[in-house]
Amino acid sequence: MIVITKNSASEERIAEIVQHIEKAGVQAHVSRGTDRTVIGIIGKAEPALAEHLRSMKDVENVIKISKSYKLASRDFHPDDTVIEIKGVKIGGEHLAIMGGPCAVESPEQIDEIARLVKAAGGQVLRGGAFKPRTGPYSFQGIGVEGLKMMAEAGRKHGLLTITEVMTPEYVDICAEYADILQVGTRNMQNFDLLRKLGSVQTPVLLKRGFSATYDEFLNAAEYILAGGNPNVMLCERGIRTFETYTRNTLDLAAIPVLQSLSHLPVISDPSHGTGRRELVEPMAKASVAAGANGLIIEMHTDPDNSMTGDGVQSLFPDQFANLLKELEQLGKLVGKRYDTPKEPAEYFKTWKI
Amino acid sequence: MIVITKNSASEERIAEIVQHIEKAGVQAHVSRGTDRTVIGIIGKAEPALAEHLRSMKDVENVIKISKSYKLASRDFHPDDTVIEIKGVKIGGEHLAIMGGPCAVESPEQIDEIARLVKAAGGQVLRGGAFKPRTGPYSFQGIGVEGLKMMAEAGRKHGLLTITEVMTPEYVDICAEYADILQVGTRNMQNFDLLRKLGSVQTPVLLKRGFSATYDEFLNAAEYILAGGNPNVMLCERGIRTFETYTRNTLDLAAIPVLQSLSHLPVISDPSHGTGRRELVEPMAKASVAAGANGLIIEMHTDPDNSMTGDGVQSLFPDQFANLLKELEQLGKLVGKRYDTPKEPAEYFKTWKI
């Protein structure tokens, strides 16, 4: 940590700042420059120290050199985290494909889509039962019934399932039915939700807030890890920029950056990341080429009549199947491969419902 | 609502789209242009119709002409909403000043600051008991004890109180102790929290998400209003941009824009909106000149030792008092005035604790 003081700081003031630092049990090295004085802090300081220093008079800036997250950092966990769920591995050299509709609509819909996801080579069935919507008058999902329908479809076709959880009180019921719990972009900093997810062991797919920095994203993951749940996947799903042609700007550099800063698997979401069906294929390919550990892709049998209006970014089943074949080829060039258990039925015998 | 179809859409396809529109009980007017066909929709359409149309093949764009929020819109409520709490009016020509520390730290701290806020002419005491923090290792607030300390300080000095609530399950306990519940920027789209706040009558100060559009902001307010709670204030607190010198970019145009789109009071937060003490004064003045219905300002007796590190943006008590005098003069020029009840004690007799 480095403290920079203003031109105008007196000797006494600098002495006070140094005293403040040493009181915290760490050492201060003062370097007087032409315009500014720089105080380097040596030793492991509490995060609160930076905050205190930043608010002291005459302090111009406090620059953290060490990262504020620990468990999420590759510094403390050099090897890739590989999460294994019912025989499916996510992370490392495995390329996980999660596919399905924006929202679960009916038993028939989700069963048919599950069949198609499995046939195409996917490992995980996605589908929302509780939907976060910008306005209160939009379709809000069908709730617990949707969870049950999706669990049944997953069990039948040998797919893991992932669904979004929006509030701490629904974590337990969602974890009962789904294999992976998704935290949506608007909830990345819903800290009570993160704390609750830290208290369970169900794997979590944490979506990046649409205006979150990498640092904030990894700190959000740290909340879950610090709570005791090591099974966290990071998901890049597009950030908000001035460009309105696409729904979001998919930040693919996030993939190698997050993989270098952290050991957690990084999943890309080209559907929400672009909001346009015709861009899903090229951006899915680009995600794999950039080193993604998996993809989460919307697919619908009848996008014209999807209940959420996200049909506009959903692939048709044949597009989805073709894309998965192409991704398998691409994956080989960057050291990634599908890891679909040969006998999934066995793993799924223990299904909870 | 207007639907624009691609160049390539066939006559049959356009007929299908028209049929889809008419099935929803509204009328369709087709205009064929040189490059595109435009279908205007006449009548009150459900939001779901736009979503369906957007996802139909060959539809290039769906442009909503009417707003998706109703109760928050000035179209449906032409007069300014004025919220009266224990004799203090917020909205219309009243300029409300909310001041206090980032976090409640001790009974002595909050009592002394309350005394100073009151003496300077403020109406509301701010202070956090539950703090949303980027990382799990930062100070998270002192919890329910803090609520009690602040309620006691407010009662003693004749100030309303405002505090942040982060999760649905804490709404009731916060509403027991505070007069106004604040929704933080990271929770603007925590829809379960908004729904819960719609079910109580305690006034809510809803902070704009740091990357939320005006439309999303007003839709978030709509969640609370639609739930049955009409007492909502909007708070501009800065948006995230590429500029890093300031913590956020305070978007003051939001004040007149929101006041023209909506009837709800608009409060400005120059403390979080800039993150730098020396900018609070000019931006507070600019907020009043732009027509703000109130301000929420951080003030601390000992910013160097604040527990959250937000001391860097907290005014010293004398700066706060001087600023309030200057704002009163400025307010007169734009038709705004302080509305501090002359006999506050009377109103506060009914205090809950």
Add this chain to the structure above:
Amino acid sequence: MIVITKNSASEERIAEIVQHIEKAGVQAHVSRGTDRTVIGIIGKAEPALAEHLRSMKDVENVIKISKSYKLASRDFHPDDTVIEIKGVKIGGEHLAIMGGPCAVESPEQIDEIARLVKAAGGQVLRGGAFKPRTGPYSFQGIGVEGLKMMAEAGRKHGLLTITEVMTPEYVDICAEYADILQVGTRNMQNFDLLRKLGSVQTPVLLKRGFSATYDEFLNAAEYILAGGNPNVMLCERGIRTFETYTRNTLDLAAIPVLQSLSHLPVISDPSHGTGRRELVEPMAKASVAAGANGLIIEMHTDPDNSMTGDGVQSLFPDQFANLLKELEQLGKLVGKRYDTPKEPAEYFKTWKI
């Protein structure tokens, strides 16, 4: 300047970096921390040194503590710059009002608008003769004829004139007819244009690039100052964000920030900064309250028929006149006043045409 090296940097590598620093004639102080090694540089280093260090292997970051601009910085010029042009002062306690149409259209149009600007109390007539337009098929301005029309109108009514110059080769002709040369937002980093403007003495109003940081903005000003032209005004005109309701997001914090970092006058442009007529008045007031040294405002006698389509953000003459009266009152509260020379005619006798 501070150099931070990676965890993995060897002793030899650090020695190499230190050697590199000392070769440049400055001193290096090495502090070894837990995770990183920090090398502080003491003395005035050339900018190129930072660039070299940043590109060296194992260097994680180079943080500049001193600013890269000098002549624009208040550190080197503590007093406000006040630019005097034909008896009109811009900077310090003077509030300068620049008004007029987006584009000069005809002698009658600009003469009538000049009369109205003067009658309302303005000091400077604005008007574009060369217009930067997004597409090649839009109206591009009427060129040199427009310069002449505006100069004549300014002379007749006793107003200074300001016009935009887009390319180095037009600097001389524009300077012949106008008192102030404007650099548009798209040209803030047109370095050849800045260099050319540094070679003349005509005052320059430099508009902030719509995505420029404060640091880049002041470095752009530095180009002009370093060339030998000390007469530079900075203009905040809105930045690009995700919000589309307004044309830009007017960043009013820029006013006090730039005034603290620099001695140059800061002018606000609420017309381009919002792109909506109804927002010009509140944002003009907010600009003055925030401490602006002046305003540049679009006004048109017949906005419905303006040639550029910027009529949508132009005030009507009566709105302009009323606003100026209100700004005068507001200005008094923040120590700013109009400085219209009592006998402008005298100063204008020396007019060049």
Add this chain to the structure above:
Amino acid sequence: MIVITKNSASEERIAEIVQHIEKAGVQAHVSRGTDRTVIGIIGKAEPALAEHLRSMKDVENVIKISKSYKLASRDFHPDDTVIEIKGVKIGGEHLAIMGGPCAVESPEQIDEIARLVKAAGGQVLRGGAFKPRTGPYSFQGIGVEGLKMMAEAGRKHGLLTITEVMTPEYVDICAEYADILQVGTRNMQNFDLLRKLGSVQTPVLLKRGFSATYDEFLNAAEYILAGGNPNVMLCERGIRTFETYTRNTLDLAAIPVLQSLSHLPVISDPSHGTGRRELVEPMAKASVAAGANGLIIEMHTDPDNSMTGDGVQSLFPDQFANLLKELEQLGKLVGKRYDTPKEPAEYFKTWKI
């Protein structure tokens, strides 16, 4: 084009607007909705009409349905543009690799790098002679001498050359020495430069402004095309966002979007797009997977001592060579291949120097 009027617009006002439209020689279709009236315009309207309408009183919004650029649009030119320069094809199924240093430093430096680019399989040598720099005290390039050194190195090793031109007056001299002229991100809307480039036939690589929308980018290309130069390549080089870990956010969705809206080749710049050496490889691969027609990559033999400090994003020669091999494999999967003429010497006989 669609015009939307405010709630409050009277019948007479709507009639005036319709009259205005018909005067322009196109038809108006009026649809009265519940809240708004929508006027559709049928026929080819001049851009100026939209601008006029937008500035008329009571007009709430004008939505362009047709694009404002024509020559750049795929609507008017369905087939991919393939630019052939001395036997090298850029566009369509050809994958062009441009490599070299940020700045030309000496004859030896550029000769050695040219040798390495050629040996690795590249087609074009990049190198700056005139450098746009944020501050006036940074290294500004070695000028015309650099042009000559690069032309000589290209000729010797059989590589095309590309260099940046910053101002209209240098277009001719740059075109004399280089095969492709680059317009930098800060000059994307330097309209006088674009007009000048439209008057020559030398191919132009137009970099996207770091805050430009796709629409503005294609309108900038339209300036060059409309001037008579059809040889334009578009270059995505990263946009400015709130993320500071990377220098820019490389927007890879721009590749398929621009290719669908336009017929011009799209080149990706993973060096400036990330600003970090370790991200160049994954983002180069992702660019090819997303369908890029080429890449422009910085490579330096001694990045530690590069003169511009951009060494931090330059690949070492062996990294560059390995990457090109991998890109060739990746390209095959997405239908792209290198097109290095077998006998380049022949084409280079006609070299101008």
